[in-house]
Amino acid sequence: MAVIWRNFSSFIRSSISYSTGVSIAESSGRTVGVTELQTMVKSVIPPLTNDLHKGQAGRIGIIGGCQEYTGAPYFSAITALKVGADLAHVFCTKEAAPVIKSYSPELIVHPILDHVNALAEFEKWLPRLHTLVVGPGLGRDTEVLKTVSSVIQNCKARGIPLVIDADGLFLITESPELVVSYTNTVLTPNVVEFQRLFDKMIGERPGQNQDLAANTKLLAQCMGNLTILQKGSEDIISDGNTVIMCSTDGCPRRCGGQGDLLSGSTGVFYNWAVKKSADGTAILGPGVLAGYMACRLIRECSRRAFTSNGRSMVASDLIPHIHQSFDDIFV
Numbered sequence: 001m002a003v004i005w006r007n008f009s010s011f012i013r014s015s016i017s018y019s020t021g022v023s024i025a026e027s028s029g030r031t032v033g034v035t036e037l038q039t040m041v042k043s044v045i046p047p048l049t050n051d052l053h054k055g056q057a058g059r060i061g062i063i064g065g066c067q068e069y070t071g072a073p074y075f076s077a078i079t080a081l082k083v084g085a086d087l088a089h090v091f092c093t094k095e096a097a098p099v100i101k102s103y104s105p106e107l108i109v110h111p112i113l114d115h116v117n118a119l120a121e122f123e124k125w126l127p128r129l130h131t132l133v134v135g136p137g138l139g140r141d142t143e144v145l146k147t148v149s150s151v152i153q154n155c156k157a158r159g160i161p162l163v164i165d166a167d168g169l170f171l172i173t174e175s176p177e178l179v180v181s182y183t184n185t186v187l188t189p190n191v192v193e194f195q196r197l198f199d200k201m202i203g204e205r206p207g208q209n210q211d212l213a214a215n216t217k218l219l220a221q222c223m224g225n226l227t228i229l230q231k232g233s234e235d236i237i238s239d240g241n242t243v244i245m246c247s248t249d250g251c252p253r254r255c256g257g258q259g260d261l262l263s264g265s266t267g268v269f270y271n272w273a274v275k276k277s278a279d280g281t282a283i284l285g286p287g288v289l290a291g292y293m294a295c296r297l298i299r300e301c302s303r304r305a306f307t308s309n310g311r312s313m314v315a316s317d318l319i320p321h322i323h324q325s326f327d328d329i330f331v
Helices: 002-015 034-044 071-083 097-103 118-128 142-158 167-174 191-202 212-222 258-277 286-312 319-330
Strands: 025-027 030-032 059-063 087-091 108-110 131-134 162-164 185-187 227-230 235-238 242-246
Touching (some): 030 034, 034 258, 034 286, 059 071, 059 258, 071 087, 071 097, 071 258, 071 319, 087 118, 118 142, 131 142, 131 258, 142 167, 167 191, 185 286, 191 212, 212 227, 212 235, 212 242, 227 286, 235 286, 242 286, 258 286, 286 319
Parallel strands (some): 087 108, 162 185
Antiparallel strands (some): 025 030, 025 242, 227 235
C-alpha cells in the first residue's frame, strides 16, 4: 500500500501548482478574496432563535482522556461548548472520568474507552453525534487504540465527520488506511506530526526550504482529499483543492493545551460547515472553512490572553476570551 501511495504522490508532485502572493485562498483555479471569505464564514454560523431545541447547534463527541492526560479532553470539550455547541460528550478511560467530571458539570463524561464492551457502548451514542474529535489526551495504550480504530470505521459507515488530533494522529500515521479517502475528516498536525505523516505517505520528510502550502496540499491529495490543518507560525489548511493561509496575530507562548482548544472549536465549526455545504452555495469545502474559522478564533483568543498574562499565560486563560473574540471576528 505504501508503494502505491508513493507512486501516486510522485504524479501529484509533478502536477501541483500553488501561487502564494496576496491571495487568501485558491479554489479550483480562482482566488477567493478577504471579503468573500468573510461572507462565507459568517454564513456558516447558525442564527440563535427562540424556536431552537437542545442539540440543534451541535452534539460534539471527544474521544480522549486517560490516567496521564485529563486536561486535554476537557479543553477540547469546554471549547466546543463555549464556541456554540449545545452538548459535549467525552469518551475516556475509567480512571480519567472522575477527574474530567470534576473540571466542569457542563460535560457529559462516558468512562467506556477501556471497557470490555466499549464498542457496544459507543454504538449507543454515535448516532446522536454530529462530529467526533479523536485524540486529545488519548494516550497510546494498544487496546484503547484498537477500540478507537473500530470507532473510526463505524463513524465512516455512518458518515460522521471526524477531527483527528494529538495521539489520534499517531494512530493515523501508523494506520493511514483508517481515513484515506474519507473526505469527512480534518487532521490537525503540528509541525512534527505533519513531518511524520508526510514521511509515511510520501516516503520522505518534507525539506526545510520546501513550500509549506504546496506540501500541505500534496499530503491532502495523497490522503484522498481529506482536509489537513497544519499548525505553525502560519496555519495552512488544504483539502487538496483549496489552500488557505491563516497568519493573523497569535502569541509567542507555546504552552500545552492550545491545540486542544483548536480541535474542539474545529469540531463545532465542521458540523456547521457541513450543514451549510448541503445548500450548494459554499465555494470552499466544509473542512477548509471549519479549519480556517478555528485557526482564526484560537489565534485571536491566544493574542488576547497573552496581552493580559504574558509569559504566565496557560491554555485555560484563552477560554474567557472565546465569546468576545467570536463576536468580534464572526458577528
